[in-house]
Amino acid sequence: MKSTHLRSTFVGILALAIVNPGFVNTAQAGIAGTEAMVSTARDLHIAGLQGQLERADVRSELARLGVDPAALDARIANLSDSELATLSKRLHDAPAGGNVVAVIGVVFIVLIILEVVGVIDIFKKNP
Amino acid sequence: MNVRRRAGVASLAACLVVAMGGCATQPALVESPLGHVELVDTPFHPQRRYQCGPASLATVLGASGVAVTPGGLEPLVYLPGRKGSLQVEMQAAPRSYGRLSYRIEPELPAVVSELDAGRPVLVLHNYGLPGWPRWHYAVVIGHNAQADQLILRSGMERREVWSARNFMRAWDNGDRWALVVLQPGELPKAPDKDRYLEAAAAFENVAAPHDAWLAFDAAARAWPAAPVAWIGRGTAKYRERNFHAAAADYEVALRLEPGHAGARNNLAMTLLEQGCARAARQQLDMIDVAGLNEAMREAVIDSSRQVDAKLGLDKVPYGISTENCIGSSTHHESQSQGSVSTRTAPL
Numbered sequence: 278m279k280s281t282h283l284r285s286t287f288v289g290i291l292a293l294a295i296v297n298p299g300f301v302n303t304a305q306a307g308i309a310g311t312e313a314m315v316s317t318a319r320d321l322h323i324a325g326l327q328g329q330l331e332r333a334d335v336r337s338e339l340a341r342l343g344v345d346p347a348a349l350d351a352r353i354a355n356l357s358d359s360e361l362a363t364l365s366k367r368l369h370d371a372p373a374g375g376n377v378v379a380v381i382g383v384v385f386i387v388l389i390i391l392e393v394v395g396v397i398d399i400f401k402k403n404p
Numbered sequence: 405m406n407v408r409r410r411a412g413v414a415s416l417a418a419c420l421v422v423a424m425g426g427c428a429t430q431p432a433l434v435e436s437p438l439g440h441v442e443l444v445d446t447p448f449h450p451q452r453r454y455q456c457g458p459a460s461l462a463t464v465l466g467a468s469g470v471a472v473t474p475g476g477l478e479p480l481v482y483l484p485g486r487k488g489s490l491q492v493e494m495q496a497a498p499r500s501y502g503r504l505s506y507r508i509e510p511e512l513p514a515v516v517s518e519l520d521a522g523r524p525v526l527v528l529h530n531y532g533l534p535g536w537p538r539w540h541y542a543v544v545i546g547h548n549a550q551a552d553q554l555i556l557r558s559g560m561e562r563r564e565v566w567s568a569r570n571f572m573r574a575w576d577n578g579d580r581w582a583l584v585v586l587q588p589g590e591l592p593k594a595p596d597k598d599r600y601l602e603a604a605a606a607f608e609n610v611a612a613p614h615d616a617w618l619a620f621d622a623a624a625r626a627w628p629a630a631p632v633a634w635i636g637r638g639t640a641k642y643r644e645r646n647f648h649a650a651a652a653d654y655e656v657a658l659r660l661e662p663g664h665a666g667a668r669n670n671l672a673m674t675l676l677e678q679g680c681a682r683a684a685r686q687q688l689d690m691i692d693v694a695g696l697n698e699a700m701r702e703a704v705i706d707s708s709r710q711v712d713a714k715l716g717l718d719k720v721p722y723g724i725s726t727e728n729c730i731g732s733s734t735h736h737e738s739q740s741q742g743s744v745s746t747r748t749a750p751l
Contacts (some may be wrong), residue, residue, distance in 0.1 A: 307673045307710050309703035311620075311636040312605040314666040315598070328699075342485030352480060355496035357606035358699070364492050372578070374528055374539040375454035375488025390533075 312357055328358060335365045342368070432552040433568035436516050442546030442555055443467065446524050448562045449474050456559060457481045457489025460541040461497060463557050464526045468585045470501045488539060491528060491581055496606070502615050503585045504607045506592050506600060510580030512572065515554075516547055517593040523584050524557075530577035539578065589618035591626060601632050608636060613643040631657035631664050638667075642674055650674045665691045669704050672711065681714040 336353050340346060356364065363371075447466035451459035451474065458474035458481055465472050480497045481489040498505045508514045508525065515525050525544040532538035542564075546555035554571045556564045575582075584592055588611070591600065604619040611619070620636030627633055638653030651674045657667035672687035688708055693701055 307676075307703065307707040308639065308642060308670050309666050309700055310605070311601075311608050311632060311639055311666075313697065313699035313703065314632050314635060314664075315602045315605045339483070342483050344483065345479045348479035351500055352493065352496075354610055355480070355499050356492070357496070357602075357609065359602075360492045360496055360606065364490070368490075369486075371490050371492070372528065372530070372537065372539040373483060373486035373488030373490055374457050374494075374541040375486075376456070376531075376538050376540055 331365050338368050433512055434547045434549045434552050436549045438520050440548045441519050443524050446545045448557050450560045454487045456541045460526055460543045463543045464524050464585045467524050498585050499607055499610045504603050505583050505585055506603045508582050518584050519547055521593045526583040528578040528581040529574035588615040589622045591622050597627050613640045616640040631661045635667050647674045647677050665696055665700055669707050673707055681711055684711045
């Protein structure tokens with residue numbers, strides 16, 4: 278399923294690149310974005326077609342995870358190349374902040390830890 | 405049952421005494437010359453289920469002058485399939501609103517000094533256990549050095565007071581991730597040069613040229629010897645089609661680092677835009693393509709192609725100059741040299 282999808286994306290981009298050679302180097306004809314010159318770019322090896330593929334891949338994964346199709350372009354456009362690389366590697370296991378944990382929950386967890394470590398024993402039955 | 409509860413209360417009390425005793429002997433974590441700071445004007449957006457990402461991002465953006473609701477941010481940062489928001493996207497979203505995001509040092513004094521400078525700090529907490537993480541975004545809006553406390557907008561709580569020690573526990577488990585949102589031209593309290601330039605370069609991709617110029621201009625003032633700061637300024641001017649100003653900034657970068665391929669490539673493209681294809685060719689010939697990263701190599705190859713196309717189109721025999729560019733180039737040179745001294749001075 279995923280590989281068919283990837284292949285169709287690849288074919289699409291390849292077709293676009295062949296029909297329109299300008300597609301690969303979209304940003305500013307010839308001028309290099311400052312991003313290619315910052316410290317992290319030194320060991321980042323995504324550019325041109327490969328970068329486009331990675332963007333297309335992350336885009337379809339975000340859509341699969343329920344992102345509104347109308348917002349996909351903006352979300353992808355906001356990402357720097359290094360952020361894109363991070364996201365494509367860790368989309369499914371990076372921390373996703375979302376929960377509200379009531380303070381009572383925190384206290385409970387702390388008590389469990391203290392219990393397990395052996396500092397307190399409030400959860401044990403008294404002899 | 406009764407006995408059990410009493411035993412529980414007793415051990416809890418004992419525990420508290422131990423904890424308090426512990427506090428008294430340990431040094432305070434929050435230290436600030438201002439003693440007590442609370443950014444009370446920071447907006448508050450109580451979060452809906454799983455929406456602490458959009459809510460806390462709306463809070464820091466609001467403090468930075470961007471009126472946006474969590475609902476407005478949801479399409480940009482919320483990931484339904486993960487029931488939460490990822491750090492990378494939290495970091496990227498402010499760019500849609502003309503703001504830079506900057507990750508501060510993972511140390512409590514960095515949080516405190518941002519608060520002292522009037523900026524709330526977005527943090528990621530982890531309230532879970534090893535192997536059972538519970539991630540939560542919140543915004544630090546104040547500190548109290550005497551009481552060793554931090555004040556947060558978090559979840560449904562408008563004002564949540566945390567002991568510094570508990571805050572650190574939850575922050576440590578979240579790998580001490582903390583973010584501030586900056587207006588173009590605004591620098592964080594203790595900026596790291598490389599990290600700031602990276603933030604500005606990521607901003608450049610989506611920012612209006614003038615906003616990008618402001619961000620890099622602030623960098624050029626803070627680090628006048630950093631070529632990338634001048635290149636970013638130049639590229640903003642290039643995008644505004646102010647090629648004269650762009651060339652001047654690229655030349656400053658090249659004087660700082662004559663071998664800088666990025667500055668050399670972009671200067672060549674600026675010259676081409678000014679109708680100086682031959683001068684552009686000379687600049688490109690000076691670039692050592694080996695050892696460039698892929699993005700740079702592609703840019704240089706593309707520039708070469710464009711310059712050669714122009715040279716071929718004009719049927720200019722290589723080596724015979726019909727351009728009046730050497731003079732204009734030295735003109736740039738002398739002019740920008742003059743302006744460097746004024747720019748690198750106080751500002």
